[in-house]
Amino acid sequence: MPVITDPPPPDVVADLAVLRAALDDRIPKRKPDNLLIATWNLRAFGSLTRKWHSGPDDSPRRDLHSALAIAEVLRRFDVIAIQEVKADLRALRDVLKLLGPQWAFAMTDVTYGQAGNAERLAYLFDTERVRLSGLACELVVPDDLDTPFSSAANAFQRQFVRTPYAVSFLAGTKTFVLVTLHVIYGDQSAKRKDELLAIARWLRAWAEQEDDFGHNLICLGDFNIDREGDPLYEAFVSTGLTPAPDHKGLPRTVFGGSRNTNFFDQVAWFETVRKKPYLTLEYRTGGNFDFRGVTMPELTVQQLSYRISDHFPLWVEFGR
Template identity: 50%
Template sequence: MKTKNAIITEKPPQEVTENLVLLRQDLDLKVPPKKLDKNLLIASWNIRSFGNLTRKWASEEGDSPKRDLHSVLCIAEIIRRFDVVAIQEVKANIRALRDTLKVLGGHWSMILTDVNKGRAGNGERMAYLFDTRKVNLSGLAGELVVPHEWSKKITENALKEQFVRTPYAVSFRSNHQTFILITLHVLYGKKSTDRIKELKGIAQWLSQWATDINAYHHNLIVLGDFNIEERGDLLEETFLSEGLFVPEALQEASVTRSIFNETKYYDQIAWFNGAGRKPRLSMTFVNGGSYNFVDKALANRGLTRNNLSFMISDHYPLWAEFKL
């Protein structure tokens, strides 16, 4: 017998409610609490193919996509633990995103890009979700483009074309602090060296912006899926080559990024820390980590990790806490 369709604002079945209690209890233990005017929790999350959803509490064999209302409640429960979340892999169809906002409530808002056209862009958008009780827009929003002059460079790793998925910069204000977040999703390519030019390009772009006296302001934080394979590899070296800084707390081996492989180092949150005449971040970093949802989200469903990756994600959310 097929499960009937439902809407996200309806009361969920008992087994869904019980699973959400389990998830909340785990989040309470592993993610710092939000404190008005005292801390700022910034997160980055590549939510796999975050587009359409099946409007049932539990999707069934033959349903497409597999992501269902239970999945959205779990995603929303994780997102609400942060003040602003940069999301990668938002698709052209934003049904799941809109339902997530409904669950989060009227004090949450979003800003997002148009869809990246072309095969390489994979029909993706960049988005930010933010809790307006603590964070508001402060006036700047734009997509980063490669200066024409860069195409004339003859160095081996020069970026000679635009970013495949355009990085998205948005400025926010929280209490007395203003900051620009730049999120991106680096093209995976056929081999790891295919990513070097984009990684070098974004590092150079940010370095120039950070030192520009006409910049909007200097609190720049870059976050997203950089598709860096391992700690200390050439991709990471390229990403950090212009002075970007990743705090030690986010370099720990225990801070995993992928639900499939603990060594992968795909996702990053980084900023300039005063080296090489770059401006120092004015916000004080407190702590950071990732949230492993595998044993809690949809725990009652008996899913394989592969199935879970399509219903929640194949990436863990990465977060950083700052003192205000």
Template identity: 45%
Template structure:
């Protein structure tokens, strides 16, 4: 659906929402450079009202709400969704009419029983940026000597993806809420001890190549992080929440809650490269400004989406291996910027008005020697006259030395290679 078809109220909401997205520091999606992973509990994502106007009855989620949800989803390459209901009408309309044919969905069956709440878990991903690796399944705990253990109320969902040359595995969950916080502890321990840790151990032992670079994400119903027995149970096996996410709230209410998490095991076996950027998109107060927070929740959600960015461009690491330098050191390629680099780097650094160690600078479209005491680099390149015909005014070295041309402005250097003299 084109933005020109949106209602006035929806367009105003999106203008404010995009400003919030920019304030969140969410980076642009760059092909072969990064991958952005998100998670979002969209409250009771089931049916919808197929109109831009408000529905006096139920459901309250209308086209305006779906347009706002689509605006958030487009920020990510792949996003895990919780609380997708048995009725997938809103999800399918979101995919077909708002996100478009380049987006795909992978979802579970409905979790049965009263505790399952008729919910599904899902992944939405942009097929132009991310493809499935082939792995997908729901997590069932194996039998123990004591018998079959209690299963999850809402079965965790695992899937493998590939972005550029990076393979990674997502495991999304929606932990039991319970009547008291202590009711959540058993499922948190099971997901950390017997699921995530086992998957990591299999990958580290080389028993399976299908679950590399595991990320655990979703709604863990953890009220707060540090100093909380629920959070301690979640991270006791080594799962690590990136620092930018350790303090952000993940709900829209006045009281800060930290229900949602994105975490992974740190170590040499985790091959993804975090960029250090992560956060949440706080849309509260930016959309549906005419309604209260409690009224916005059934339309959009009462949870805020979390995100984390990983780098997929490994070109500098490859160059560091070739040159034998430490990519993690300060300015690992500083030693490559020598006098020989002037001929290659002048178009970039020198045009930007900088000088390098040889004393050359780029001024008024000419390469000038800032310090007469510094000799020009001894390197033969194509004739300056030839290059100028190709739109590249770059002076070249003459075999046997340099000469100044009185026909050029003072300080400009012009030389022709002997092999170029006489060329038409």
């Protein structure tokens, strides 16, 4: 049985060369004066089939080739928020072996229950570029009716299905706090709206509290927002959260066209707090990485979604 550190076969080597060239072309290089932050919902990121090419009877379909491709994408960033990390960490551990000893991770415990889908939230980060600065917490809301974080329509009387996860990092002299979450998904958009309202109000209060410290609060993850301008989007931006401008119109999933309207994944922050600019980081640019037709082009989109993911990584570049 092959392992992730074995030399890959020639066809995998050739595929990875094409992938690296596309990444070189579409994602800024990491430099001393920049910071690259990404979010990626990695579909059911749990176990791994220890073959270079999984077969129709293998479960999961994600294989060693897939792990190498995922690692090639991840290594282009300094910090990546990952959603849908499962209880089984085989794929994550193999990817970390590929990334090298300077890479580390922080994660939540598994969220059990049907709605929680046995998922974790995680951050992967390159310790040669950023380091932890002390804060790691999960966000909860008070359950009393008078809380400012409750929904205006009906007070938010339960916790988030998958508790948002906040971790602070230091890049040079700049502190930034990332808050990632995977908003509940389902047919009842009202439940999603409650979660989006709650997180927007929570983050606004936190930003105002931390404003004097220059902590650069940034929210990122899979918010399951259907489209710009719908009630879910309006709930998300209701307290001033501003999505990265270069993400407007970009596809978020493998099932959309070259440009589509879904807004599932977001990276956002407050432009102003207390009537003054909030971020001390300088926003430069942002984008996604559409890997369709780049890696494993022989697969259907559905097959590719189980090898790599059904979501694209979404990234932003800041100046330090």
